[in-house]
């Protein structure tokens with residue numbers, strides 16, 4: 001895609017809670033930042049602009065397409081930005097190899113991106129026909145089709161219940177496994193139809209396939225384990241006084257974030273409640289409606305008896 005076309009898309013893209021993220025992280029000239037969920041680079045771009053002329057940023061994403069396209073889009077920042085194809089679980093190593101083991105600010109905007117959801121071939125959408133893939137990193141790991149094949153009906157039902165909070169998990173799992181046995185489970189719409197056979201199609205509100213797709217996506221991408229690894233690395237990768245800003249979109253993400261920030265004696269939670277979108281943003285950007293932003297500051301290491309030098 002040409003730089004102009006990418007720029008046009010980017011102009012229309014205002015990242016979720018951008019101004020609140022900037023207020024928390026307070027980027028400054030000369031600062032060093034990491035965006036661990038680079039995506040289309042909306043937050044990264046805002047941080048690079050706010051930390052001009054010499055602030056630097058490492059942009060990490062496990063999606064190679066996102067890295068490739070955003071590298072092109074943010075090329076005007078030159079050497080100020082480094083791109084890493086990788087996951088949260090390698091955060092310490094990614095930062096070390098980028099030459100910035102500690103950063104002044106970190107942003108994480110969890111979940112899938114709009115381009116991932118909207119590109120049928122990625123297999124995330126229950127609305128458009130695509131392969132049953134759902135991997136954010138298409139270079140490794142098992143596809144949703146393979147993950148389903150590896151589970152028996154009971155395990156599949158547990159996944160739908162636990163990660164999708166799907167109350168009809170058992171009949172849905174049965175319907176999916178039946179479709180698989182009949183050779184009718186190759187595409188996203190095959191999966192949607194197996195779910196709709198139990199729930200009926202959407203009448204009002206969210207589509208009933210949403211929950212099961214979410215559950216499978218979480219398992220395919222080991223999202224909760226990845227989040228745990230990110231939360232574990234946070235206090236190590238922030239400089240004293242450095243700030244992390246984490247946006248989550250459902251309670252399975254928000255709960256561990258809230259708990260980890262609160263429980264870690266090396267961090268100080270910022271604000272009593274999570275920041276949510278105001279009415280204007282919620283109207284203009286539907287994705288922001290379920291967003292919860294939590295911030296925490298790294299306390300000085302001198303006051304941290306357990307601290308050992310890196």
Ligand SMILES: C[S@@+](CC[C@H](N)C(=O)[O-])C[C@H]1O[C@@H](n2cnc3c(N)ncnc32)[C@H](O)[C@@H]1O
Nearest residue numbers: 015037039040041042043062087088109113226
């Ligand atoms: C919601 S999007 C981020 C959007 C971005 N803030 C922007 O302004 O365009 C989330 C991105 O994080 C990436 N991602 C999710 N989990 C990840 C993980 N464990 N490690 C690295 N990247 C991850 C996804 O591939 C996706 O591109």
